[in-house]
Amino acid sequence: MVRRQIRKACRKCKSIIDKGGVCPTCGSTDLSIKWDGILMVIDPEKALPAKELEITEKGSYAVRVL
Numbered sequence: 475m476v477r478r479q480i481r482k483a484c485r486k487c488k489s490i491i492d493k494g495g496v497c498p499t500c501g502s503t504d505l506s507i508k509w510d511g512i513l514m515v516i517d518p519e520k521a522l523p524a525k526e527l528e529i530t531e532k533g534s535y536a537v538r539v540l
């Protein structure tokens with residue numbers, strides 16, 4: 475099975491974008507194909523890593539965007 479993952483991450487808000495060239499969260503087109511780690515945020519109010527990354531919306535985020 476060939477695993478092709480070319481998802482991008484937004485450099486501004488770190489959202490992981492499944493397709494398209496625009497971040498649905500912040501509308502930025504500054505996307506990177508180089509990113510590390512996925513952080514699933516279900517409850518941004520309670521999740522500590524979400525606070526550190528200044529995430530306010532639930533969803534999938536890259537821990538590190540290069």
Ligand SMILES: [Zn+2]
Nearest residue numbers: 484487497500
């Ligand atoms: Zn964004």
